[in-house]
Amino acid sequence: MSFSRQIRGAWLSVTARYGGTTAEDLTTFTVCLAALSLDKSDLSPVGPPANTAVLSVGVEPDDPSQTAVLSWCVDPERVCVYENGTTVSSPIQRAPAAMPAQLSVTALQGLSTGPCEIVFSLGYLCASDKAGAGVRYWTPPPDATNRDVLFEGVPVTNMTIYNAFTPAYDDLADYGYSARTHGDLDTMWAYAWSDTAQSGDYGFLNYTSDLTWNRQLERTDVLTTGVYAPTAQYQDVLQGLEAVDDGGAVTEKTATAKIFDVTIEPPLPFVAVNTTHTLGAMVRPPLGGPDGQLYIWTRGTNPDCLRFVVGGQEYDDITTSGETMASVTVVTKAPGLASLTIEYRSPYDDLDRRITYTTSTQIGVVLVEVTNIKFNHDPASTANDAINIRQDYSTPYDITNGEWIKGGANLPACYITSKTVTIKARFSVNLTTVTSADVSADSTDHHGTLGDVSKTQVSFTAGVSDWITMPVSGLTAACVKKTSDTWQWKAGNFNGLGTNEIDANISGQHNLFVVLGEPSSPWSNTYGSACNAWRTVLDRSCDWADSATNEAGAVEMITTGGYERFGKSYDGSQSHSVGNNCHLTAMLSSSVVDCRDMAAVVQLFTGALGGGSIQMKRIQGGFDYKPILAIGKPSWQDGYWNFHQVGWYGNAAYDACAKLKESAPYIPVNDDLDGNYKTNLFDSGTWTPQSPHTITSFD
Structure with missing residues (x-):
């Protein structure tokens, strides 16, 4: 409980006149009562020293023949009066010198049910043997x-x-x-x-x-x-001037202790940056008319989070005031625990003396931020999260603290089609008073791989959270895809108070791949293996096979994309793929490829998407071939090959090395090896297809 900042007494000098007496028979005494103001907003259930205001009492002169009387009217269940720590009851009748100099007035818990008034009366009981005792006063x-x-x-x-x-x-x-x-x-x-x-x-x-x-x-x-x-x-x-004969009764001066409080409403424990709010000074009970009252609003500057708004314009002034300024509008400019103070000065006519009451509120300008996101949060399983990937053969990804770290790493992730997935995330909040919040995220990319992040309760300790598992709405894409997703994070219901959602930070862009299944051999999904799917391959295979929904569609699109978009040029004198091994790193950095390289591309790039049935097939020659448009070459040319190698799937040829049939050019996909394919390629010589084989290792 707090009390008014200024409590002053109201002294009254009284002259007692006795009928028919001389001037020497006059007795002048002075009494004092201090006006009280108790704040009922935070009351405790017990007496002093907590929640106590002090009533100053004074009676002069000390005339032992006279009796001073102090009385009051209170509800004993709501207010207690103490003298030197001991409760006292009304009235107190003593010689002037024996009157208490101070009384303590304590508001009890029950006072919170509403305001009340405590009326104290202090008087002087004139001697009954003096006839006509009384006082003159102005009415x-x-x-x-x-x-x-x-x-x-x-x-x-x-x-x-x-x-x-x-x-x-x-x-x-x-x-x-x-x-x-x-x-x-x-x-x-x-x-x-x-x-x-x-x-x-x-x-x-x-x-x-x-x-x-x-x-x-x-x-x-x-x-x-x-x-x-x-x-x-x-x-x-x-x-008029009256002569009052009190017949020895008590001549009183009354001070009224008005128990009231001033609060700033509505409370704003948690609001967002760059939002505007109007707050009012609520005086209970209302203190008369507005004449002479004054509202002085002061914004805190450490931290400097608020600005006053007047007529739609922001002002840097630290204070603003007015006799009728019962409310003020502020805009939040930065995160932090901002303070707003009202100094309220009461009207002229309401209390025994004017009271200045100061109270403050704290406005929590909240900033919640996602700091870490794990897409592959269980490397041993792909049931509800991403598969294991790496940059390339020699560069693994460290995902200990997540693929996305605010202000730091932003690594890609890869999911399998049509999966219900979860992510794990960590959050921070700038206010340690926040112990919980409901957090979610909206996907801002309607063509993204993932949907919205479902609302999840997050607990904070000293401003940070643990790893929180959060479901993602819907399913992953039903086809091969490569996207850059962005999430707008939101937080609300701080500490379970039902507060509105506010925008947190934005995460992304998250580079995400969707594949048909776990990568097939010689790829491996064992965490830490150099044969985890490479980003340098996924970038190309998900791009070339975009929208493929099955293996057959994927191998066809990989073959076509490899020929048209790999950016390599045919050179039959050198190869990166010999026997069952492919030097894939060297191939990706080289500008030239041969037929063995492109057959390996069909197998490995489709395998990275989860296609496990793709092989390679060699046609042993030699033979002369008809004009072809080899990969990366500007013109059609014929020639002689000792052998030629193609991708092999479903007993058909998939050749990413050349276009055939100059009169009606096409990239051979699902082409009958000994039929249409041979007709458009073979001119003369030996044509001997070998048994299918595969790349079993790569580096």
């Missing part, structure tokens, strides 16, 4: 309050006391806008109060100061000897 007009001051007119010249009644600048405004004087008077009387001396008296105030003409006339609580008697001009607000 307040109907619209005056218990702290008003009467300004009396006196013709005085060349004397100005601007701050005679002003213990603080705030009070200058209180009285400055509440007094009026008759136009033919040069000067007003003003009641001068001293916080230091805790007493007051009357002095002069020139009407040419900050006072405004013709405002509500205020009054004093007591008639002081020597004060100019009110003239007819003041009868409209002065009910």
Whole structure:
């Protein structure tokens, strides 16, 4: 519980007059009650020292023949009053010197059910043996309050006391806008109060100061000897001077402790960067009219996360204020725990003295970021994640911390068609107050390999998460594919509070391949093997066989793509593929190939897609061949071969080395070796097909 920042007392000097007595029989005493303001927003269930305001009490002089009386009205289940740590009950009747100097007022937990008022009365019980005991005082007009001051007119010249009644600048405004004087008077009387001396008296105030003409006339609580008697001009607000005979009863001065709080609403524990919000200062209960109240809003600068927005424009000012500025609009500019403070000054007429109440709220400008993503999170299985791949024969991928690392690695991944998959991801959040959030991601590429990442609860410890398994909506593509996917990450429901989703960061582009199955021999899906599928092969095979849905379609498209898009040129004098071995690394970096190389390409590149039935077939010669357009050559030429080698699938030839039949050129795919293929290639000589064989090793 917190209390108002400024708590001042309201002292009252009272003169007791006894009927038919001389001046020596007058008894003057002074009582004081401090105005209280308790904040009910965070109450504890027990008494002092927690959640306690202090009530200052004073009675002068110490006349042992008299009795001072302090009474109050409270709900004992909601508020307790303590003297020196011990509860006390109303009333306290003691000699003036024995009155407590301070009482502690503690609001209990039950107070949170609503605001209440605690009314304290402090008085002086006049001796019953003095007949006609009583006091003279001004009766307040109907619209005056218990702290008003009467300004009396006196013709005085060349004397100005601007701050005679002003213990603080705030009070200058209180009285400055509440007094009026008759136009033919040069000067007003003003009641001068001293916080230091805790007493007051009357002095002069020139009407040419900050006072405004013709405002509500205020009054004093007591008639002081020597004060100019009110003239007819003041009868409209002065009910008259009365002599009160209290018959020995208590003469009271009452201070009302208003229990109220000021909160900034709505609470904004978690919002996004670059969003605009309007917050209001909620004063409960409302404190009268707006005259004289002041709202001063201050934004924190460490961290510097907020800017005020007025009329749609952003301002760098740290503070903004106004008498009616009960709300303020801010825009969040950077992540961090931003503070916003309201200093609220109460209206003139509401409390015994004006109270300044300061409270703050913290606006959590949240930044959630995905920091790591694992696509191949179980290298021993392809049931729900990616297969094992590497860059090439000599360059493996280190995926210990994921294929994608924010600000770091961005490695490709490869999936099998029509699979339900999951990923694993790690996240960070800039606010350690965030312990959980619901995180998801939207795919921003409608032609991507993967869909959206389904919403998953993520727990944070000190701003970081563990690896979180997250399902991906839908299935992987049903065909061979090569894409660059991007995800827009989102987070919401922070700490289970139901907060709206905000954008996190973007991950990607993620380079993803989709193949028909695990790579077939001589490829291997054993993690760490140099024969894991190479990216340098997948880049080409997934591109050439794009949209293939089965092995037959893939081998045909690999054959065609190899001839048209490999970027190599035929040279029969050298080869990278001898017998059952292929020097694939050397072939990929070379500019020339022969028929053995291109037959190996048909087998290996289709095998990387999961095609396991592709072989090679050699035709032993020699023989003269008809004009062909060899791979990478500009013109058709005939010639002589000792042998020729092609890809072999389904008892048909797949030749990625040459186009045949100059009159109607075609790339031989699914071509009858001893029929159409031989007719368009063979001219004369020996034509002896050999048994099929395969590449069994490569480097």
